[in-house]
């Protein structure tokens with residue numbers, strides 16, 4: 247990652263309907279989103295000038311906002327167009343996009359009925375979440391300190407900023423112990439997901455993955471399930487107990503940022519990135535980067 251601080255980059259950020267120079271895309275310190283986490287966001291990738299599954303991401307952004315009880319003051323088409331324009335305005339062909347919507351600074355208190363809903367979209371170059379060397383060996387995960395909350399406790403199905411507090415703490419703890427990331431359990435103690443990606447396992451040629459009814463059902467997760475089924479591989483979505491990890495031979499994470507990243511270790515359990523991981527890693531690359539494959 248570049249050494250330039252994120253608020254000091256060059257470029258343009260789409261903010262509430264127009265482009266502002268990157269360094270001027272600021273908010274007030276009394277912003278509701280900052281104090282009370284009333285913010286929802288997306289992470290998208292563009293490959294060869296096309297934003298992968300843009301409409302699905304925009305729909306999820308709107309859905310997350312609805313869960314947090316606010317309405318994005320644009321149409322789905324307007325946000326799609328703004329994402330595309332942000333990519334172009336920044337001269338990017340391959341890159342990462344970050345749309346975010348948040349309650350503004352009109353009033354500060356738990357209640358924020360009249361606060362303006364702001365939307366911004368930034369885009370930047372981001373080749374890969376994990377380095378290619380890490381990816382080939384499989385990354386190492388620690389057990390996370392925190393568990394995913396019960397949907398009765400927090401808006402678990404939204405991509406909401408507040409839910410990432412426990413992800414950052416868990417990931418920092420893992421990194422300080424030399425791991426790349428952390429695997430989180432759900433509140434009942436079943437395997438859930440990593441701090442920013444979903445998880446898959448393989449046993450006897452069958453793929454097993456936690457049921458995504460209590461954490462983000464990633465767009466990449468859904469894509470990878472489709473790719474596996476198209477290859478005739480059985481995919482079982484179910485509750486997975488952590489002790490079961492000793493019976494799995496392969497494991498990978500997937501998400502917009504992580505793409506398909508094999509895992510070699512989760513705490514005391516070891517995996518060997520094998521044929522199914524490699525095939526799906528390739529199938530995902532072929533799907534998102536069609537231009538490169540045919541070149």
Ligand SMILES: Cc1ncc(COP(=O)(O)O)c(C=O)c1O
Nearest residue numbers: 442443444462464465466501502
């Ligand atoms: C907590 C969490 N789970 C899963 C995912 C994967 O979602 P997607 O594949 O839609 O990027 C992400 C990334 O957005 C995430 O932050």
